[in-house]
Amino acid sequence: MTFESNLARLEQVVSQLETDRLDLNASLRLFEEGIELLRLASGELNEAETRVKELVERADGVLELRDFSG
Secondary structure, three states, X not given: OOHHHHHHHHXXXXXXXXXXXXXXXXXXXXXHHHHHHXXXXXXXXXXXXXXXXXXXXXXXXOEEEEEOOO
8 A cells, every 4th residue: 555545544544433433342443453554654754754865055066965854
C-alpha cells in the first residue's frame, strides 16, 4: 500500500473508533490496525526525510547539495 492509502485507511479507522458503537474486540482490532498503519506511515516519512536534499548556494556562488535538516 502507498503512504496515501495507509493514511486514508488510518483516517477511516480513527473515524470508526470515534463515531461507531463498537464492541470491545472490534475496537481493539481497529486500534491495532491503526497502530500498524501509523507505524508504516511514520517509517515512510522517516525514509523520505533522509532522501530529501536541499540545494544551497554558498557565498562564492557554488551550489552545494546537503542533507535537509528539518
